[in-house]
Amino acid sequence: MATATAAMLLGLAGCTTTPQDTTPVKAIQPVQVSNAELLQRAGTAIERGEFGNARQYLQQLQQRNLTNSERIEQWLVATVLALKSGQPDDAEQSLQQLQSLRDQATPSQDSRISLLRATLYGQRGEHYAAVQERVFIAPLLQGSLANSNHEAIWGQLMAMSEEELADKRAENTGSVLGQWIELALLSRHSSLSVDEQLASLARWRRQNPTHPAALQLPGSLAYLTQLANQRPERVALMLPLSGPLAASGEAIRDGFLAAYYQAIATEQPTPEVTLIDSQGVDSISQGYAEALMSGAQWVVGPVSKQEVVALEQRQDLAIPTLALNYGDPAADNEATTSANLYQFGLAPEDDAIQAANQAWADGHRRALVMIPEGSWGERIFTAFRDHWEALGGVLGETRFYTQQNDYNPDIKALLNVDDSVNRNRKMRQLLRQTTEFEPRRRQDIDWVFLVAQPQQARQIKPTLAFNFAVDLPVYATSHVYSGHNDTDHDRDLDGIRFCDLPWVLEGGPLYDQVEQNSDNGQGPYLRLYALGVDAYRLLPRLPQLQAFPNSRLEGETGVIQLDAERRVHRQSVCAIFRDGRPVLLSQE
Missing domain, CATH: 1.25.40 (Serine Threonine Protein Phosphatase 5, Tetratricopeptide repeat)
Known part of the structure; x- marks a missing residue:
């Protein structure tokens, strides 16, 4: 018993x-x-x-x-x-x-x-140690314990970074554990299509016919064949191709088509794509009807928040739809939103959450916050505050700043430097004599969370140092980096840590190709090109991400996962400014 x-x-x-x-x-x-x-x-x-x-x-x-x-x-x-x-x-x-x-x-x-x-x-979070223990004990287990341990091995492998998997594979060449890791790396290879992944999986199974994972495919791998059979043959791409958002829509379109033509060049099956200008129709309902008339089996778009909210309010979406923005979180639940609606965008809230996670992992616990005034800044602050406090962190003070030429008054107040000066003035008055004095900043915080555009951050970071906070770590959202090297100006950002898209920080062959084929390069829209690339690659993977919540896709916008409300979340790569250039933290 x-x-x-x-x-x-x-x-x-x-x-x-x-x-x-x-x-x-x-x-x-x-x-x-x-x-x-x-x-x-x-x-x-x-x-x-x-x-x-x-x-x-x-x-x-x-x-x-x-x-x-x-x-x-x-x-x-x-x-x-x-x-x-x-x-x-x-x-x-x-x-x-x-x-x-x-x-x-x-x-x-x-x-x-x-x-x-x-x-x-x-x-x-010691995922590799958990895998080692489970692989070691696996041969001794039977029945349900064996099955649950088998899936747990895969779950822990999926929680490891690709870099850690690659390192551990080199340490375990030829062993059962090493073969598990090889399989995990195969599943995380974001540049592989579903067909290429199936071919690689078949090759791995031929090479390791008696491996436990070859006899019983774990997690989402067993779903690959079904995914291949369910790929859409016709897709409607609904973007703003005219009007004030035309440049954004064109960047997403060009990224989407770059991934599409790359698939053709490598002889992958590709869908027929119909372009719909969301600004050329009277309403999103009319655009959706046009997509259905074209025979589309998937819709990608729209882009504007208002249009996504309109889709959220419809329960009759006839075909799966990947909106390229996020609607109203309060409305996004199973009772009010169609099960065919997926949402994917470059939400600044994800940046804020990742900055909080990085600072916490680095051992910081007490934060000061500088965020621009307005509803956009409020959204970012709310996401940051809620996540930081859930981690157990403390908010020392928050400063909502306006666009200005001199940030020194805001920063002096944030760091309580004025209080230090005032205390010294009162002390001199009481003592009636001159005393040696050096102003000090507050000592009850250990990092700064900054949301700023490059021009603002280039003023704010040196002003922090001027106010005796040169040793205070600064973590920022991706908005701090223009996306293009500008060492002369970005030296003022040295020491700032931030997280951004792999497309921006790592580049790659497709990035170079898009850069060359664009009339003036990707310019300020380069992150939207990455959104387009990942929108194309996500289509055949969304059912997999939905069916297996722990599964992830390594994309150009980051490591992609899908939550229970069918919203895509990303984890980017992180860097630090050194000599005016971003350097990946993994290379520090």
Whole structure:
């Protein structure tokens, strides 16, 4: 009974969410029950989210004389409880107890200890350690435990960066683990079409016929053949090709067609594309009807927020639609929005969230914020504040600034330099004598979050240094970089960290081709070219991203994932300005 309980709880421990324990702790009468029954009750309490009751049962067991096997079962259940209730340090202590008893564990108990250790690694973000543990124990597992471990290996591999996967492949050449990593890299190869990926997968399986992943394809890989068969044959591209947004629409169009012609050049199947000028129709409904009349099986567009909101309000979207902007988040839920609507854009909120994540990972906890006034700045600030505080960070102060020639008054106030000067003035008045004095900035913060265009940031960064904050790290959104090297002016940005699209920071053959074929280069619209490229590549992948929430696509706009509301989120690459040029943090 106890063994069955602990095995059942392993499935619970693998869950990354932590349910709230809302059930009051009930008084447990000291009725004499067996050790096995107490273990069973503790397991049932954990399953129900009654963590306080589970702890009481385990405390009773702690005071009893237990056999070695029962003591191991007790610590197994205690580890599951700690993992489920969001207490990784307690889980680590329980696993240490289990390690001291491991030589007395049964084979089944030994396997479960390894699985719980892997779960803890995963919760801590130590994905490679979790994969190592799971691959090692996999041959000893059977049934549902084997299947869940198989998928967990894949999930942890998908959570690793491509750079880390490449490094670990070199360390594990020829091993089962190395072959797992090769497969993960194959699945993350963003330049491969579905057909090329299928061919690479078939080749990998021929080379590794007895590998567990060859016998049972993990995760989204099993979905590739179905994706190939479901590709649209006709697509309507609905963009603003006239009017005030024409330049933006043309950039997206040219990026989309660049990916399209690249596919033709490599003999990939391509859909027939119909262009629709969203400014040349009376309404978005008319444009959508025109797309249907053309025989389109997918619509890509529109671009304006107002048009996307109009699509959100329709529940009768006849065919899948990839809007290239985001509508109203409040309206985006299963009850009001068509299941055929997907949303993908370059949301500045994603930049703010990634800046917060990067600063947190670098050990910073207390932030100052400088953001431009207006609704756009408010949106970014709200996304940043909510995410930063959810991480556990503290906001010291926020300054909403206006376009101006001198940012010194705002920055002096933000850093409390004026307070320092005023305190010294009062001290001199009290003492009635001259004192040596050097103004100081506030000491209760350890970084600055900055949202600014290049021209503004080139003034703000030196002004921060002038006000005794030369040592204060500055993290910015992608707006701080024009996208083109301008070392003479961008030296004033040295030290600023920011995250931007791989298309902008890394380039590549397709980037170079688009740059050469554009009359005046990509100019200020280069990020929209990347949006067009990824819009084309996303089409056959969206069902895969939707069916497997942990799956990702390495795109020109970043690492792409789809949330439950069918909104695309991106994780860009990060850089720091050195000598007026952005240098990838991964190369620092």
